[in-house]
Amino acid sequence: MDKQNIHGQTLEAWIERHPALERIIRAEEVVWLNPKYRSFNDYKASLSLSLEDIKEAAARFRRFQPLIATLFPETADDDGLIESSIIQIPKMQSDLSKHYGVDLPGKLWVKADHELPIAGSIKARGGIYEVLKFAEHLALEHGLLQTSDDYSLLAGAGPCALFQQYGIMVGSTGNLGLSIGIMSAKLGFNVDVHMSADAKEWKKETLRSVGATVVQHTDDFSGAVAEGRKAAEADSHVYFVDDEWSRDLFMGYAVAALRIKKQLETARIQVDEAHPLFVYLPCGVGGGPGGVTFGLKQVFEDAVHCFFAEPTESPAMFLGLLTGMHEKVSVGDFGLSNHTVADGLAVGRPSGAVGKIIEKMVSGMYTVRDEHLYQLLRQLMDAEEMYLEPSALAGFPGPYNLIGTAAGKEYLKQQGLDEEKFANATHLLWGTGGSMVPDDVRQADDQIARKK
Ligand SMILES: *Cc1c(COP(=O)(O)O)cnc(C)c1O
Numbered sequence: 001m002d003k004q005n006i007h008g009q010t011l012e013a014w015i016e017r018h019p020a021l022e023r024i025i026r027a028e029e030v031v032w033l034n035p036k037y038r039s040f041n042d043y044k045a046s047l048s049l050s051l052e053d054i055k056e057a058a059a060r061f062r063r064f065q066p067l068i069a070t071l072f073p074e075t076a077d078d079d080g081l082i083e084s085s086i087i088q089i090p091k092m093q094s095d096l097s098k099h100y101g102v103d104l105p106g107k108l109w110v111k112a113d114h115e116l117p118i119a120g121s122i123k124a125r126g127g128i129y130e131v132l133k134f135a136e137h138l139a140l141e142h143g144l145l146q147t148s149d150d151y152s153l154l155a156g157a158g159p160c161a162l163f164q165q166y167g168i169m170v171g172s173t174g175n176l177g178l179s180i181g182i183m184s185a186k187l188g189f190n191v192d193v194h195m196s197a198d199a200k201e202w203k204k205e206t207l208r209s210v211g212a213t214v215v216q217h218t219d220d221f222s223g224a225v226a227e228g229r230k231a232a233e234a235d236s237h238v239y240f241v242d243d244e245w246s247r248d249l250f251m252g253y254a255v256a257a258l259r260i261k262k263q264l265e266t267a268r269i270q271v272d273e274a275h276p277l278f279v280y281l282p283c284g285v286g287g288g289p290g291g292v293t294f295g296l297k298q299v300f301e302d303a304v305h306c307f308f309a310e311p312t313e314s315p316a317m318f319l320g321l322l323t324g325m326h327e328k329v330s331v332g333d334f335g336l337s338n339h340t341v342a343d344g345l346a347v348g349r350p351s352g353a354v355g356k357i358i359e360k361m362v363s364g365m366y367t368v369r370d371e372h373l374y375q376l377l378r379q380l381m382d383a384e385e386m387y388l389e390p391s392a393l394a395g396f397p398g399p400y401n402l403i404g405t406a407a408g409k410e411y412l413k414q415q416g417l418d419e420e421k422f423a424n425a426t427h428l429l430w431g432t433g434g435s436m437v438p439d440d441v442r443q444a445d446d447q448i449a450r451k452k
Helices: 011-017 020-025 040-046 051-071 073-078 090-100 123-141 151-155 157-163 175-187 201-209 221-233 247-266 287-303 316-323 352-358 370-384 398-404 406-414 419-423 439-451
Strands: 031-033 086-088 107-111 167-172 190-195 213-216 238-241 277-282 304-311 362-368 426-430
Touching (some): 011 020, 020 316, 031 406, 051 073, 051 123, 051 287, 086 247, 090 107, 090 370, 123 151, 123 167, 123 175, 123 238, 123 247, 123 287, 175 201, 190 221, 221 238, 247 287, 277 287, 287 304, 316 362, 362 406, 370 439, 398 406
Parallel strands (some): 107 426, 167 238, 190 213, 277 426, 304 362
Antiparallel strands (some): 031 362, 086 107
């Protein structure tokens, strides 16, 4: 790092403007409140996407359900719905309260996206949605489909022959590649997944086994995306899924909010300003947590409070929001390595498009050290017999950051969340991935976790 000139300013000048930077660049755990956070109605009208767009995406998912149920029999019981449950984790709540030495009022839940069918991670929302939308577009354009049809006809020889003429390409740290790769290959597309250097071996093997082509990069995530984009631009029959800015990915994630509303109602969990919902989301490039937050804000407005979590070595969205420079800043600019056990979050440069949409929606950010992720993994396995991949644990310190740090307490005060309201809170930790992790990798994670 050139200490004397980071985007035209000295490091000292940066720290003076944003004091949180001092600890961020030392890779310490930091809790930060977003000074641009606003009440939803202050900016709702200025958003370029709306609740109607989310409903349109949800309707598209519904049209595809008969096809999904046909192609992926594990979803047949749910009629091809790709959704996960919400699970209350009272033992983990009491263990964490002991561990952090502070009692958490309210109830702690996990959104079990690690159990999402087909891809086993939050990417089964956005990634699959984008592939389906492209397939629908092609089939409609070629007169093989009408939106009123039963979409299971897309599993037939005609549509498959059409899809075989097209390629789909994506750059990924792993899970997006899995979701795009599995869905695309199943429909008949030729699919190339450009993997960053951090991508886990088992993810590459799984992709090869379903017939996807894995292109290995020595570069990090942004490099893999740039290479993929370049390769796709050279060929008009190749569709590139752009994780750094894809409206379709974003909308696929946002649909989660409509589903959660129903799940909370079914579980008789009240959400309003006196019964706040806190949501803690692990963040990589930002599309997953950003899309979910966008949806939640549309549905619950100021009753929902969303916090994003990143590894201490990869606080990409954090730096983007803090400096206001979005995609123009990378963690390397501030001397951070972008090396973390949380491979799904190993992103050095945030999505600028997502950062700009969520700038006023995100309540705050915090960072988590790798050792802390392993400790949480061990606690979750012991308390609830639940395995998540390390990335998916990043959200877990969130509720305790609220009650256990000056910044957290300040947030509750600013929002008028007194003890009574806070006691009515529901805390939802987004479990972003893990069910497809092979046993030997889980056991290795478990062993590392137990040595820490
Ligand atoms: C991709 C991913 C995230 C974050 O999503 P982004 O869209 O990259 O911000 C979180 N957890 C896991 C396990 C992931 O694979």
